[in-house]
Amino acid sequence: EDLIDWFQPYQYLCHSSFKTIHLCITMTSSTLLTIVLSIAFMAAASAQTDCVDRTGKWRIAGKTNDWCKWARKYGPIEVDYRCTEKQIVDDCPVTCGAPCAVTPAPSEATDMPTASTPAPTVSAPPAGGRDDPHLWTWAGEMYDYHGQCDLIYTTCPKFDHNKGLHVHLRTEFVEPMKWSTIASIAVQIGEDVLEVQNNGAYYLNGAAFADLTDSNLAGHELTQAIDKSSTRDYYSIDLTDNMSIDIKVRTSEKRDSLSFAINGIHEHRAAGGTALSDCVGLTSTWEHPAGSRFLVGRSGNTYAPHEAADFGPEWQVDFSKNDPDLFKQKMGRQLPKKQCDESPLQSKDRRHLKKLTEADGGANARQAEEACAHLRGNELFDSCYFDVLVTGDVTFAEEPWYTGEEF
Numbered sequence: 001e002d003l004i005d006w007f008q009p010y011q012y013l014c015h016s017s018f019k020t021i022h023l024c025i026t027m028t029s030s031t032l033l034t035i036v037l038s039i040a041f042m043a044a045a046s047a048q049t050d051c052v053d054r055t056g057k058w059r060i061a062g063k064t065n066d067w068c069k070w071a072r073k074y075g076p077i078e079v080d081y082r083c084t085e086k087q088i089v090d091d092c093p094v095t096c097g098a099p100c101a102v103t104p105a106p107s108e109a110t111d112m113p114t115a116s117t118p119a120p121t122v123s124a125p126p127a128g129g130r131d132d133p134h135l136w137t138w139a140g141e142m143y144d145y146h147g148q149c150d151l152i153y154t155t156c157p158k159f160d161h162n163k164g165l166h167v168h169l170r171t172e173f174v175e176p177m178k179w180s181t182i183a184s185i186a187v188q189i190g191e192d193v194l195e196v197q198n199n200g201a202y203y204l205n206g207a208a209f210a211d212l213t214d215s216n217l218a219g220h221e222l223t224q225a226i227d228k229s230s231t232r233d234y235y236s237i238d239l240t241d242n243m244s245i246d247i248k249v250r251t252s253e254k255r256d257s258l259s260f261a262i263n264g265i266h267e268h269r270a271a272g273g274t275a276l277s278d279c280v281g282l283t284s285t286w287e288h289p290a291g292s293r294f295l296v297g298r299s300g301n302t303y304a305p306h307e308a309a310d311f312g313p314e315w316q317v318d319f320s321k322n323d324p325d326l327f328k329q330k331m332g333r334q335l336p337k338k339q340c341d342e343s344p345l346q347s348k349d350r351r352h353l354k355k356l357t358e359a360d361g362g363a364n365a366r367q368a369e370e371a372c373a374h375l376r377g378n379e380l381f382d383s384c385y386f387d388v389l390v391t392g393d394v395t396f397a398e399e400p401w402y403t404g405e406e407f
Helices: 002-007 030-046 064-074 265-270 305-314 351-371 381-391 394-398
Strands: 011-015 020-024 087-089 092-094 127-130 134-136 142-144 150-156 165-174 179-189 192-197 202-204 215-217 220-226 232-238 244-250 257-263
Touching: 127 179, 142 305, 142 381, 179 215, 179 257, 192 215, 192 232, 192 244, 351 381, 351 394, 381 394
Parallel strands: none
Antiparallel strands: 011 020, 087 092, 127 134, 127 257, 134 142, 150 165, 165 179, 179 192, 192 202, 215 220, 220 232, 232 244, 244 257
């Protein structure tokens, strides 16, 4: 049943050196599916397919970009293939001859895998997070995590001559669907802490609505701006070398939202900068491991984006590991007291999401597709579709990050 849910209604191709086998997965019998796939695998094997995965099993592949985008998000797929020629996997070049090298396991729990992913281009999205929540790594790779708890977005102990930079997120469920949203962000440099909430409230070193004129975090300039409608607040924290943490809050009668970006990081990297090279967290590591498993947990384990339900809790704030306590309101959503609450929308059992897609004869799914139609062909389409599907709110498709508005 899981395989049927996974493939339907897509048509995938099994590429080989001599023939192309079309698989139209429309049946509801897992037995029949197994037979069809087995036939496909045997046919592909006899035709000497170009790539097999690291386990030696034949890989089902489709139009390369479409298949890999889907598989990276919803899995399972590995990209450490044995190949006879250069392959393109989700727009990332993977060149193989002999079996591809696999990222070695960490020698200790706190070690991070060897980095080997090519540096992101300056045009890649900045690290950051948006609303419900879509998160970006240091290299500009996007994934979603829908748990409810306090999380370490990134921690950089050596930043600015060991003053340290710590960015924590507080995520909360929105009832009744239990989709998650970024309710608060807290940024600490040295001993100074700025907390911004999605309802417009903010704290500087614990003082609510403090005067931010000529303020700073351990010498790093902090600025605030409010638009004329008083519905949007902007905060910017200067880091170094034209990098900044920029926070935007948007309040309305319907819902409040918070987004943030760490801008200038790709230019800093391209110029050889290393100010954030020790950072780890939901951002993953400054240098990503190779392949699709580029999310590095606190344990040193690596995850693909579709495994975010396992990756996210690795970076839950843990007081037993001396993580700082940054939020003003104490809600007990940290380890060791309480683990992250899991959202049914990101459960490994995807039947809950399937029910949403099929509800009202597929009306919700069609509504989401229509609302996000302006993003077809864009990597943000899936995120927009998910937002509208689970909330039933088509105005999500009008959020600034979906309409091309600059942060």
